[in-house]
Amino acid sequence: xxxxxxxxxxxxxxxxxxxxxxxxxxxxxxxxxxxxxxxxxxxxxxxxxxxxxxxxxxxxxxxxxxxxxxxxxxxxxxxxxxxxxxxxxxxxxxxxxxxxxxxxxxxxxxxxxxxxxxxxxxxxxxxxxxxxxxxxxxxxxxxxxxxxxxxxxxxxxxxxxxxxxxxxxxxxxxxxxxxxxxxxxxxxxxxxxxxxxxxxxxxxxxxxxxxxxxxxxxxxxxxxxxxxxxxxxxxx
Numbered sequence: 001x002x003x004x005x006x007x008x009x010x011x012x013x014x015x016x017x018x019x020x021x022x023x024x025x026x027x028x029x030x031x032x033x034x035x036x037x038x039x040x041x042x043x044x045x046x047x048x049x050x051x052x053x054x055x056x057x058x059x060x061x062x063x064x065x066x067x068x069x070x071x072x073x074x075x076x077x078x079x080x081x082x083x084x085x086x087x088x089x090x091x092x093x094x095x096x097x098x099x100x101x102x103x104x105x106x107x108x109x110x111x112x113x114x115x116x117x118x119x120x121x122x123x124x125x126x127x128x129x130x131x132x133x134x135x136x137x138x139x140x141x142x143x144x145x146x147x148x149x150x151x152x153x154x155x156x157x158x159x160x161x162x163x164x165x166x167x168x169x170x171x172x173x174x175x176x177x178x179x180x181x182x183x184x185x186x187x188x189x190x191x192x193x194x195x196x197x198x199x200x201x202x203x204x205x206x207x208x209x210x211x212x213x214x215x216x217x218x219x220x221x222x223x224x225x226x227x228x229x230x231x232x233x234x235x236x
Contacts, residue, residue: 019056027103031088156169156185
């Protein structure tokens, strides 16, 4: 595996591959009911994660590929027979089985995109898989609020994905909530195709570019609010 850098990211291709494999371990272990899949120093949780990922980077490309396949299969084994609405442990909380599965799909789509961009390969993200990921991500957007950027903000958006879903996102002083669509209370209405929303919410394509090219459009309300939407959220 080359050590090219992924476009618009600080990772090398090997680091991206290691993150993908490491993430698969995380999903598989959570599906088995394990809250923490690596050793954590409670005084340095960020450093613990960084060190565990660094150890994974040292594995060769063939081993990383095998690890990814192994742990995706382990996740599928652990969730076989589970109902979509079954709650599974997830980073100290819980997440529906269906949503966790869709987010794991998102890991493959987005980091595959990163790797393809780095090596100049084609990487097609199709509409329906992207829709599944966005549908799972929208309800957990409150966990992604950028506290600093959203401090003092009082704004309500309607977020519409072509073909569904459609939700209302309310931002109130560095907090957010997601509810059913209600155009009557939205200060800004945003609409885009599933792939555009996927790339936007995960920070793979700039929000300004998506607005400029019309892949995401302001369909009503305050265009200035629309221009500032993505800055209120961190990338997953």
